[in-house]
Amino acid sequence: MFNPFRFLWRVNHRFKKWDADHIWKYQEKQIERLVKSATKKSKFYSSFYNGYDITNFSKLPFMNKQLFMENFSELNTKGLTKEECIEHCLEKESSRDFSEYYKGYLVGMSTGTSGNRGIEFATKMEALLMQLLVFYRFPFPKVRKIHLAFILRVFSPGFSHNGAKIRISYVNPLDTFEAIVNKLNSLNPNIISGPPSVLHVLTKEKQKGTLKFDPIMLVSYGEILTPNIKEVIESSFKCSVLEVYKSSESFIALPCSQGNLHINEDTTFVEVLNNKGEPVKPGEPGYVVVTDFIKYGTPIIRYRLNDLITISQEACPCGSSFRAIQEIHGRADDVVIGAKKTEEGFQFILPDFIRRSIVSSSDYIEEYNAIQTSPTNLSIKLQLKSELEKSSKKETFVKDIEKSIQENISNIFSKHDSKIPDLEFIYTIIAHDFDAKLRRIRRTFKEDF
Ligand SMILES: [Zn+2]
Known part of the structure; x- marks a missing residue:
């Protein structure tokens, strides 16, 4: 039987008292338990790790959002299909009624840092543990x-x-x-x-x-x-x-009393790796690869995020041995500005709405960015997936994509009581470097005109 008071004690005790050695021993055990369970209960992991030695964790292949989404139906251990989850989310989103669970689970949709549609899933128990972790540790x-x-x-x-x-x-x-x-x-x-x-x-x-x-x-x-x-x-x-530092996949870090951001070492295993997949030293930036100890419903093992972080070299004055993050080099989009429809003035629109308007319009979008040059002008650059480039029906698809983006953007600006901007579409190869991923939505004019 789960006891929240015991959990409270553990959350504090681990954070304050455990040394690096204790943390690592605990993580090793959690990793072993999770990998075993995933290969047994998730069809995806059982075939993904076929041919690998599952006791050699650092040699297991990386996961990412694309693999996660493509294989969601086989990956989750609760027998849900990707289609039913997406349908549920779209329905909820259009009615903006988020009060209900789906079959007793929390199912949401996120755009995530890689910009593509993702399913966020948690059982009631997993959600409770994450909520309590925040309440007790923050x-x-x-x-x-x-x-x-x-x-x-x-x-x-x-x-x-x-x-x-x-x-x-x-x-x-x-x-x-x-x-x-x-x-x-x-x-x-x-x-x-x-x-x-x-x-x-x-x-x-x-x-x-x-x-x-x-x-x-x-x-x-x-x-x-x-x-x-x-x-x-x-x-x-x-x-x-x-x-706070959280992705759809894991609650990665929370601040301490000194304001430093510490990795939740007891619920997430964070690897910081270079391009070759080798660990970097504290003080050097590296890719974040997470393994989550809470989400057994959708096992997250060696899941590579698009964020880069730098681990601090200094010990935190709060005394905790949980690693502190010196810097997150993540997404930095601009807020978009709409010109009000009914009166003078302007309205702020979160960049996330624009990102979603674009990615949710088609699965054929490989990369994108948007530049707002005035409150009524938005230029959208798209790189389409190579399979579409080769298709004989490309023109029809492109028309559909543009129509769908136009509808979504119009919807967002209307809901914000703003004039609908003119859209310009540009088809081009978008650099896959980090900077392109970090800044997808830019504004070229200042907020206070
Ligand atoms: Zn601290």
């Missing part, structure tokens, strides 16, 4: 009651909660910016959590006095928090900004 300020407002595109049941100590509210970023500010004012939370681009835009509302409360902490996630944006946000709100 250095919340010492106040009588925490009221956390999440500005979050995808709502999941874990993000609404009203307990004795913690209340969590959800704010929909699809609302107009005034509506977001009004909602925040009426909620009066003491902590706001959102992508740094949104927190940055909120600093202006704080300066204008339209945002009428003083949060005691801000939490940034989903995009890179650069040092200068962090400084602007902190000086404007006069409180600290902490960062």
